[in-house]
Amino acid sequence: MATLRDIRRRIRSVQSTQKITRAMKLVAAAKLRRAQERILSARPYATKMTELLGNLAADAGPEAHPLLEQRAGPRRHIVIITSDKGLAGAFNSNILRRSLEFIRESIATELTLVVVGRKARDFYRRRQWRIKKEMIGFWDRLAYSHACELADAFMEQYQAGEVDEVHLIYNEFRSVAVQRAVRQQILPIARAAALPAEGQPAPSADYLYEPSLAAILDGLLPRHIRTQVYRALMESLAGEYGARMTAMEAATRNAKEMIEILTIQYNKARQEKIMKELLDIVGGAEALRQGAG
Amino acid sequence: MALQLELATPTRLVVSEEVDEVVAPGIEGYFGVWPGHAAFLTTLGAGELSSRRGQQVRYLAVAGGFAEVRNDKVVILADAAEQPEEIDRERAERARQRAEQRLSGRSQDAVDFARAAAALARALARLQVSSRAAG
Numbered sequence: 001m002a003t004l005r006d007i008r009r010r011i012r013s014v015q016s017t018q019k020i021t022r023a024m025k026l027v028a029a030a031k032l033r034r035a036q037e038r039i040l041s042a043r044p045y046a047t048k049m050t051e052l053l054g055n056l057a058a059d060a061g062p063e064a065h066p067l068l069e070q071r072a073g074p075r076r077h078i079v080i081i082t083s084d085k086g087l088a089g090a091f092n093s094n095i096l097r098r099s100l101e102f103i104r105e106s107i108a109t110e111l112t113l114v115v116v117g118r119k120a121r122d123f124y125r126r127r128q129w130r131i132k133k134e135m136i137g138f139w140d141r142l143a144y145s146h147a148c149e150l151a152d153a154f155m156e157q158y159q160a161g162e163v164d165e166v167h168l169i170y171n172e173f174r175s176v177a178v179q180r181a182v183r184q185q186i187l188p189i190a191r192a193a194a195l196p197a198e199g200q201p202a203p204s205a206d207y208l209y210e211p212s213l214a215a216i217l218d219g220l221l222p223r224h225i226r227t228q229v230y231r232a233l234m235e236s237l238a239g240e241y242g243a244r245m246t247a248m249e250a251a252t253r254n255a256k257e258m259i260e261i262l263t264i265q266y267n268k269a270r271q272e273k274i275m276k277e278l279l280d281i282v283g284g285a286e287a288l289r290q291g292a293g
Numbered sequence: 294m295a296l297q298l299e300l301a302t303p304t305r306l307v308v309s310e311e312v313d314e315v316v317a318p319g320i321e322g323y324f325g326v327w328p329g330h331a332a333f334l335t336t337l338g339a340g341e342l343s344s345r346r347g348q349q350v351r352y353l354a355v356a357g358g359f360a361e362v363r364n365d366k367v368v369i370l371a372d373a374a375e376q377p378e379e380i381d382r383e384r385a386e387r388a389r390q391r392a393e394q395r396l397s398g399r400s401q402d403a404v405d406f407a408r409a410a411a412a413l414a415r416a417l418a419r420l421q422v423s424s425r426a427a428g
Contacts, residue, residue, distance in 0.1 A: 041306065042305070044305075045305075045306070045370060048299065049370060051368075055361075207332045207363075208333045208334070210320065210321055215320075216335070219336050220359060223370070227303060
Protein backbone atom coordinates (compact mmCIF):
# COMPACT_ATOMS: atom_id res chain seq x y z
CA MET A 1 0.00 0.00 0.00
CA ALA A 2 1.45 3.30 -1.17
CA THR A 3 1.82 5.86 1.51
CA LEU A 4 0.19 9.23 1.24
CA ARG A 5 3.47 10.86 0.50
CA ASP A 6 4.22 8.44 -2.37
CA ILE A 7 0.91 9.17 -4.00
CA ARG A 8 1.36 12.90 -3.64
CA ARG A 9 4.76 12.63 -5.26
CA ARG A 10 3.36 10.69 -8.21
CA ILE A 11 0.59 13.18 -8.76
CA ARG A 12 3.10 15.98 -8.88
CA SER A 13 5.27 14.11 -11.37
CA VAL A 14 2.32 13.37 -13.66
CA GLN A 15 1.29 17.00 -13.42
CA SER A 16 4.66 18.24 -14.60
CA THR A 17 4.63 15.74 -17.47
CA GLN A 18 1.24 17.05 -18.41
CA LYS A 19 2.55 20.57 -18.46
CA ILE A 20 5.21 19.53 -20.95
CA THR A 21 2.88 17.60 -23.22
CA ARG A 22 0.42 20.47 -23.23
CA ALA A 23 3.14 22.92 -24.21
CA MET A 24 4.38 20.61 -26.96
CA LYS A 25 0.86 20.32 -28.28
CA LEU A 26 0.50 24.09 -28.49
CA VAL A 27 3.85 24.49 -30.22
CA ALA A 28 2.99 21.77 -32.73
CA ALA A 29 -0.37 23.40 -33.43
CA ALA A 30 1.24 26.75 -34.19
CA LYS A 31 3.88 25.19 -36.43
CA LEU A 32 1.28 23.09 -38.16
CA ARG A 33 -0.66 26.18 -39.13
CA ARG A 34 2.44 27.70 -40.70
CA ALA A 35 3.28 24.47 -42.52
CA GLN A 36 -0.23 24.27 -43.94
CA GLU A 37 -0.04 27.84 -45.18
CA ARG A 38 3.17 27.01 -46.97
CA ILE A 39 1.61 24.05 -48.69
CA LEU A 40 -1.21 26.26 -49.86
CA SER A 41 1.02 29.03 -51.13
CA ALA A 42 3.17 26.57 -53.06
CA ARG A 43 0.16 25.04 -54.76
CA PRO A 44 -0.39 27.53 -57.64
CA TYR A 45 3.09 26.93 -59.02
CA ALA A 46 2.73 23.16 -58.86
CA THR A 47 -0.73 23.20 -60.44
CA LYS A 48 0.37 25.42 -63.29
CA MET A 49 3.45 23.31 -63.84
CA THR A 50 1.31 20.20 -64.20
CA GLU A 51 -1.04 22.02 -66.59
CA LEU A 52 1.87 23.13 -68.68
CA LEU A 53 3.25 19.60 -68.89
CA GLY A 54 -0.18 18.40 -69.91
CA ASN A 55 -0.25 20.94 -72.72
CA LEU A 56 3.06 19.66 -73.98
CA ALA A 57 1.75 16.10 -74.19
CA ALA A 58 0.95 16.26 -77.87
CA ASP A 59 4.43 17.34 -78.82
CA ALA A 60 6.61 15.40 -76.42
CA GLY A 61 7.25 11.71 -77.00
CA PRO A 62 8.91 9.43 -74.45
CA GLU A 63 12.20 9.86 -76.27
CA ALA A 64 11.94 13.63 -75.99
CA HIS A 65 13.87 13.76 -72.74
CA PRO A 66 15.98 11.34 -70.68
CA LEU A 67 13.78 11.88 -67.60
CA LEU A 68 10.78 10.56 -69.53
CA GLU A 69 12.57 7.50 -70.79
CA GLN A 70 11.23 4.27 -69.30
CA ARG A 71 14.06 1.91 -68.48
CA ALA A 72 13.27 -1.57 -67.29
CA GLY A 73 16.43 -1.74 -65.25
CA PRO A 74 16.61 -3.30 -61.81
CA ARG A 75 18.35 -0.58 -59.88
CA ARG A 76 16.07 1.22 -57.47
CA HIS A 77 16.83 4.35 -55.55
CA ILE A 78 14.63 4.89 -52.49
CA VAL A 79 14.24 8.22 -50.74
CA ILE A 80 12.82 7.74 -47.24
CA ILE A 81 11.48 10.83 -45.53
CA THR A 82 11.03 10.91 -41.76
CA SER A 83 11.33 13.56 -39.07
CA ASP A 84 14.33 14.31 -36.88
CA LYS A 85 12.40 14.12 -33.65
CA GLY A 86 10.07 11.56 -32.19
CA LEU A 87 7.09 12.02 -29.88
CA ALA A 88 4.80 12.01 -32.86
CA GLY A 89 2.91 8.77 -32.47
CA ALA A 90 3.31 6.28 -35.29
CA PHE A 91 4.46 8.96 -37.70
CA ASN A 92 7.96 7.61 -38.25
CA SER A 93 7.35 3.94 -37.56
CA ASN A 94 4.71 3.86 -40.32
CA ILE A 95 7.24 5.16 -42.81
CA LEU A 96 9.96 2.82 -41.65
CA ARG A 97 7.65 -0.17 -41.83
CA ARG A 98 6.46 0.87 -45.28
CA SER A 99 10.02 1.28 -46.49
CA LEU A 100 11.06 -2.11 -45.15
CA GLU A 101 8.14 -3.71 -46.93
CA PHE A 102 9.09 -2.02 -50.15
CA ILE A 103 12.70 -3.05 -49.77
CA ARG A 104 11.63 -6.64 -49.21
CA GLU A 105 9.44 -6.54 -52.31
CA SER A 106 12.35 -5.32 -54.38
CA ILE A 107 14.62 -8.05 -53.10
CA ALA A 108 15.92 -9.05 -56.52
CA THR A 109 16.93 -5.57 -57.46
CA GLU A 110 19.86 -3.44 -56.57
CA LEU A 111 18.94 -0.82 -53.99
CA THR A 112 20.38 2.45 -52.88
CA LEU A 113 18.96 4.47 -50.02
CA VAL A 114 18.66 8.15 -49.34
CA VAL A 115 17.50 8.94 -45.84
CA VAL A 116 15.91 12.22 -44.84
CA GLY A 117 15.43 12.89 -41.15
CA ARG A 118 17.30 11.52 -38.19
CA LYS A 119 14.81 8.72 -37.54
CA ALA A 120 15.30 7.07 -40.92
CA ARG A 121 19.04 7.55 -40.75
CA ASP A 122 19.38 5.92 -37.35
CA PHE A 123 17.07 3.10 -38.33
CA TYR A 124 18.96 2.11 -41.48
CA ARG A 125 22.34 2.77 -40.00
CA ARG A 126 21.56 0.30 -37.20
CA ARG A 127 20.68 -2.24 -39.86
CA GLN A 128 24.00 -1.63 -41.58
CA TRP A 129 22.50 -0.44 -44.82
CA ARG A 130 24.69 1.48 -47.15
CA ILE A 131 23.29 4.97 -47.23
CA LYS A 132 23.99 6.95 -50.32
CA LYS A 133 22.98 10.33 -48.97
CA GLU A 134 21.49 11.67 -45.79
CA MET A 135 19.80 14.95 -45.01
CA ILE A 136 19.34 15.84 -41.39
CA GLY A 137 18.66 18.82 -39.18
CA PHE A 138 17.09 21.08 -41.79
CA TRP A 139 13.43 20.64 -40.93
CA ASP A 140 13.18 23.80 -38.84
CA ARG A 141 14.25 25.90 -41.78
CA LEU A 142 12.89 23.81 -44.63
CA ALA A 143 13.19 25.74 -47.89
CA TYR A 144 12.80 25.07 -51.58
CA SER A 145 16.58 24.82 -51.81
CA HIS A 146 16.50 21.63 -49.72
CA ALA A 147 14.14 20.06 -52.22
CA CYS A 148 16.48 21.12 -55.02
CA GLU A 149 19.48 19.61 -53.27
CA LEU A 150 17.68 16.32 -52.80
CA ALA A 151 16.12 16.20 -56.27
CA ASP A 152 19.22 17.32 -58.14
CA ALA A 153 21.29 14.59 -56.51
CA PHE A 154 19.07 11.77 -57.66
CA MET A 155 18.36 13.28 -61.05
CA GLU A 156 22.06 13.45 -61.70
CA GLN A 157 22.46 9.79 -60.82
CA TYR A 158 19.50 8.91 -62.96
CA GLN A 159 20.83 10.75 -65.95
CA ALA A 160 24.27 9.29 -65.46
CA GLY A 161 22.59 5.88 -65.75
CA GLU A 162 23.49 4.80 -62.21
CA VAL A 163 19.89 4.13 -61.21
CA ASP A 164 16.78 3.18 -63.18
CA GLU A 165 13.97 4.12 -60.83
CA VAL A 166 13.59 6.60 -58.02
CA HIS A 167 10.90 6.24 -55.37
CA LEU A 168 9.85 8.53 -52.54
CA ILE A 169 8.38 7.20 -49.33
CA TYR A 170 6.85 9.89 -47.15
CA ASN A 171 3.90 10.81 -44.99
CA GLU A 172 1.12 12.44 -46.87
CA PHE A 173 -0.83 15.03 -44.94
CA ARG A 174 -4.49 14.05 -45.14
CA SER A 175 -5.81 16.00 -42.18
CA VAL A 176 -4.55 17.15 -38.82
CA ALA A 177 -5.21 13.74 -37.33
CA VAL A 178 -4.49 11.57 -40.37
CA GLN A 179 -1.20 11.00 -42.14
CA ARG A 180 -0.71 8.25 -44.62
CA ALA A 181 2.57 6.61 -45.53
CA VAL A 182 2.74 6.71 -49.32
CA ARG A 183 5.19 5.56 -51.91
CA GLN A 184 5.52 7.48 -55.10
CA GLN A 185 7.60 6.65 -58.11
CA ILE A 186 9.15 9.91 -59.13
CA LEU A 187 11.54 8.80 -61.88
CA PRO A 188 11.14 7.98 -64.66
CA ILE A 189 8.27 10.40 -64.87
CA ALA A 190 5.20 8.26 -65.28
CA ARG A 191 3.49 9.13 -68.51
CA ALA A 192 0.08 9.08 -66.92
CA ALA A 193 1.10 11.48 -64.18
CA ALA A 194 2.85 14.07 -66.28
CA LEU A 195 1.31 13.64 -69.68
CA PRO A 196 -1.93 12.01 -70.79
CA ALA A 197 -1.56 8.55 -72.25
CA GLU A 198 -0.71 8.11 -75.89
CA GLY A 199 -3.63 7.56 -78.20
CA GLN A 200 -5.80 9.90 -76.22
CA PRO A 201 -6.53 13.17 -77.93
CA ALA A 202 -3.97 15.28 -76.15
CA PRO A 203 -4.77 18.96 -76.34
CA SER A 204 -2.26 20.38 -78.74
CA ALA A 205 -1.67 23.98 -77.89
CA ASP A 206 0.46 24.50 -80.99
CA TYR A 207 3.03 26.50 -79.15
CA LEU A 208 5.76 28.52 -80.63
CA TYR A 209 8.77 27.32 -78.68
CA GLU A 210 11.63 29.53 -77.80
CA PRO A 211 14.38 28.43 -78.05
CA SER A 212 13.06 24.87 -78.69
CA LEU A 213 10.86 22.16 -77.23
CA ALA A 214 13.93 20.22 -76.12
CA ALA A 215 15.35 23.20 -74.26
CA ILE A 216 12.03 23.83 -72.57
CA LEU A 217 11.63 20.23 -71.46
CA ASP A 218 15.18 20.40 -70.23
CA GLY A 219 14.18 23.20 -67.91
CA LEU A 220 10.65 22.10 -67.15
CA LEU A 221 11.10 18.47 -66.16
CA PRO A 222 13.78 18.96 -63.49
CA ARG A 223 11.68 21.78 -62.01
CA HIS A 224 8.67 19.51 -62.03
CA ILE A 225 10.63 16.91 -60.05
CA ARG A 226 11.93 19.52 -57.60
CA THR A 227 8.41 20.79 -57.05
CA GLN A 228 7.19 17.30 -56.28
CA VAL A 229 10.01 16.69 -53.86
CA TYR A 230 9.30 20.05 -52.23
CA ARG A 231 5.67 19.11 -51.84
CA ALA A 232 6.61 15.74 -50.32
CA LEU A 233 8.88 17.47 -47.82
CA MET A 234 6.22 20.00 -46.87
CA GLU A 235 3.55 17.33 -46.53
CA SER A 236 5.85 15.35 -44.30
CA LEU A 237 6.57 18.40 -42.16
CA ALA A 238 2.89 19.29 -41.78
CA GLY A 239 2.15 15.64 -41.08
CA GLU A 240 4.82 15.55 -38.41
CA TYR A 241 3.30 18.50 -36.59
CA GLY A 242 -0.17 17.08 -36.98
CA ALA A 243 0.95 13.73 -35.61
CA ARG A 244 2.78 15.35 -32.73
CA MET A 245 -0.19 17.51 -31.91
CA THR A 246 -2.49 14.50 -31.82
CA ALA A 247 -0.02 12.44 -29.82
CA MET A 248 0.53 15.20 -27.28
CA GLU A 249 -3.17 15.82 -26.98
CA ALA A 250 -3.68 12.14 -26.17
CA ALA A 251 -0.80 12.25 -23.71
CA THR A 252 -2.26 15.31 -21.98
CA ARG A 253 -5.61 13.57 -21.72
CA ASN A 254 -4.02 10.40 -20.35
CA ALA A 255 -2.17 12.45 -17.79
CA LYS A 256 -5.42 14.05 -16.72
CA GLU A 257 -7.06 10.65 -16.26
CA MET A 258 -4.10 9.41 -14.33
CA ILE A 259 -4.23 12.43 -12.04
CA GLU A 260 -7.90 11.76 -11.39
CA ILE A 261 -7.26 8.12 -10.50
CA LEU A 262 -4.34 9.03 -8.28
CA THR A 263 -6.40 11.73 -6.56
CA ILE A 264 -9.10 9.21 -5.73
CA GLN A 265 -6.48 6.83 -4.42
CA TYR A 266 -5.00 9.63 -2.39
CA ASN A 267 -8.35 10.56 -0.86
CA LYS A 268 -9.13 6.96 -0.06
CA ALA A 269 -5.80 6.47 1.61
CA ARG A 270 -6.27 9.68 3.56
CA GLN A 271 -9.72 8.65 4.71
CA GLU A 272 -8.46 5.26 5.79
CA LYS A 273 -5.72 6.92 7.75
CA ILE A 274 -8.16 9.27 9.49
CA MET A 275 -10.49 6.38 10.19
CA LYS A 276 -7.68 4.38 11.72
CA GLU A 277 -6.63 7.29 13.91
CA LEU A 278 -10.24 7.85 14.93
CA LEU A 279 -10.64 4.19 15.83
CA ASP A 280 -7.46 4.36 17.86
CA ILE A 281 -8.73 7.37 19.77
CA VAL A 282 -12.19 5.89 20.27
CA GLY A 283 -10.62 2.58 21.28
CA GLY A 284 -8.29 4.36 23.72
CA ALA A 285 -11.12 6.43 25.19
CA GLU A 286 -13.26 3.32 25.58
CA ALA A 287 -10.44 1.52 27.39
CA LEU A 288 -9.95 4.52 29.72
CA ARG A 289 -13.68 4.72 30.47
CA GLN A 290 -13.86 1.00 31.27
CA GLY A 291 -10.70 1.30 33.41
CA ALA A 292 -12.25 4.25 35.31
CA GLY A 293 -15.63 2.55 35.69
CA MET B 294 -10.17 42.61 -73.98
CA ALA B 295 -7.43 42.05 -71.45
CA LEU B 296 -4.74 39.63 -70.49
CA GLN B 297 -4.76 37.49 -67.38
CA LEU B 298 -1.31 37.58 -65.80
CA GLU B 299 -0.33 34.92 -63.30
CA LEU B 300 3.11 34.87 -61.80
CA ALA B 301 4.09 32.11 -59.39
CA THR B 302 7.34 30.96 -57.83
CA PRO B 303 7.85 27.55 -56.23
CA THR B 304 6.96 29.00 -52.84
CA ARG B 305 4.15 31.47 -53.55
CA LEU B 306 1.78 33.13 -55.96
CA VAL B 307 3.18 36.59 -56.59
CA VAL B 308 0.74 38.17 -59.02
CA SER B 309 -2.66 37.26 -60.34
CA GLU B 310 -4.41 40.12 -62.10
CA GLU B 311 -5.81 41.51 -65.32
CA VAL B 312 -3.48 43.64 -67.39
CA ASP B 313 -3.37 45.15 -70.86
CA GLU B 314 0.21 44.39 -71.77
CA VAL B 315 3.12 42.34 -70.47
CA VAL B 316 6.79 42.63 -71.30
CA ALA B 317 8.94 39.77 -70.07
CA PRO B 318 12.61 38.79 -70.28
CA GLY B 319 12.66 35.72 -72.53
CA ILE B 320 15.84 33.75 -72.86
CA GLU B 321 16.36 35.23 -76.32
CA GLY B 322 15.45 38.77 -75.40
CA TYR B 323 12.50 40.71 -74.10
CA PHE B 324 9.15 39.98 -75.63
CA GLY B 325 5.88 41.83 -75.39
CA VAL B 326 2.44 40.31 -75.14
CA TRP B 327 -0.80 41.94 -76.17
CA PRO B 328 -4.22 40.33 -76.19
CA GLY B 329 -4.56 37.93 -79.12
CA HIS B 330 -0.97 36.76 -78.93
CA ALA B 331 -0.20 33.34 -80.43
CA ALA B 332 0.41 30.39 -78.11
CA PHE B 333 3.98 30.72 -77.01
CA LEU B 334 6.25 28.96 -74.57
CA THR B 335 9.68 30.17 -73.63
CA THR B 336 12.31 29.89 -70.97
CA LEU B 337 12.98 33.05 -69.00
CA GLY B 338 16.22 34.84 -68.42
CA ALA B 339 16.84 37.22 -65.58
CA GLY B 340 15.38 40.65 -65.97
CA GLU B 341 12.56 43.04 -65.49
CA LEU B 342 8.99 41.96 -65.97
CA SER B 343 6.66 44.85 -66.59
CA SER B 344 2.93 44.78 -66.84
CA ARG B 345 0.73 47.68 -67.84
CA ARG B 346 -2.83 48.24 -66.93
CA GLY B 347 -4.27 51.43 -68.35
CA GLN B 348 -1.62 54.04 -67.59
CA GLN B 349 -0.19 52.15 -64.68
CA VAL B 350 2.95 50.14 -65.14
CA ARG B 351 4.42 47.88 -62.49
CA TYR B 352 7.75 46.18 -62.44
CA LEU B 353 9.02 42.95 -60.96
CA ALA B 354 12.44 41.37 -60.92
CA VAL B 355 12.29 37.81 -62.19
CA ALA B 356 14.97 35.20 -62.73
CA GLY B 357 14.78 31.89 -64.52
CA GLY B 358 11.77 29.75 -65.26
CA PHE B 359 9.14 29.77 -67.99
CA ALA B 360 6.52 31.91 -69.56
CA GLU B 361 3.49 30.52 -71.28
CA VAL B 362 1.14 32.58 -73.38
CA ARG B 363 -2.09 30.92 -74.36
CA ASN B 364 -5.67 32.10 -74.87
CA ASP B 365 -4.91 35.57 -73.54
CA LYS B 366 -3.42 34.14 -70.42
CA VAL B 367 0.18 34.75 -69.46
CA VAL B 368 1.47 32.25 -66.95
CA ILE B 369 4.92 32.88 -65.60
CA LEU B 370 6.62 30.22 -63.55
CA ALA B 371 9.70 31.97 -62.26
CA ASP B 372 12.45 30.55 -60.09
CA ALA B 373 12.46 33.84 -58.21
CA ALA B 374 10.35 36.97 -58.41
CA GLU B 375 10.37 40.08 -56.28
CA GLN B 376 8.37 43.26 -56.03
CA PRO B 377 10.52 46.40 -56.12
CA GLU B 378 10.01 47.08 -52.42
CA GLU B 379 11.03 43.54 -51.50
CA ILE B 380 14.46 43.84 -53.05
CA ASP B 381 17.45 44.12 -50.78
CA ARG B 382 19.52 46.67 -52.70
CA GLU B 383 22.67 46.18 -50.70
CA ARG B 384 22.59 42.46 -51.18
CA ALA B 385 22.02 42.84 -54.91
CA GLU B 386 24.86 45.35 -55.06
CA ARG B 387 27.21 42.94 -53.30
CA ALA B 388 26.13 40.14 -55.63
CA ARG B 389 26.85 42.37 -58.61
CA GLN B 390 30.35 43.19 -57.41
CA ARG B 391 31.08 39.57 -56.64
CA ALA B 392 29.91 38.45 -60.06
CA GLU B 393 31.91 41.13 -61.81
CA GLN B 394 35.01 40.15 -59.91
CA ARG B 395 34.56 36.55 -60.92
CA LEU B 396 34.00 37.48 -64.54
CA SER B 397 37.12 39.59 -64.66
CA GLY B 398 39.24 36.82 -63.15
CA ARG B 399 41.14 34.80 -65.70
CA SER B 400 41.29 31.16 -64.66
CA GLN B 401 37.66 30.41 -65.34
CA ASP B 402 36.15 27.27 -66.69
CA ALA B 403 33.01 27.51 -68.75
CA VAL B 404 30.61 26.44 -66.00
CA ASP B 405 31.86 28.98 -63.48
CA PHE B 406 31.76 31.64 -66.10
CA ALA B 407 28.17 30.88 -67.02
CA ARG B 408 27.19 30.82 -63.36
CA ALA B 409 28.82 34.17 -62.68
CA ALA B 410 27.22 35.66 -65.77
CA ALA B 411 23.80 34.45 -64.63
CA ALA B 412 24.41 35.85 -61.14
CA LEU B 413 25.35 39.18 -62.66
CA ALA B 414 22.20 39.22 -64.75
CA ARG B 415 20.07 38.51 -61.68
CA ALA B 416 21.78 41.21 -59.65
CA LEU B 417 21.39 43.78 -62.42
CA ALA B 418 17.72 42.92 -62.83
CA ARG B 419 17.13 43.42 -59.12
CA LEU B 420 19.00 46.71 -59.04
CA GLN B 421 17.13 47.97 -62.07
CA VAL B 422 13.74 47.08 -60.67
CA SER B 423 14.49 48.45 -57.26
CA SER B 424 15.60 51.78 -58.72
CA ARG B 425 12.20 51.93 -60.45
CA ALA B 426 10.63 51.93 -57.03
CA ALA B 427 12.91 54.72 -55.81
CA GLY B 428 12.55 56.82 -58.97
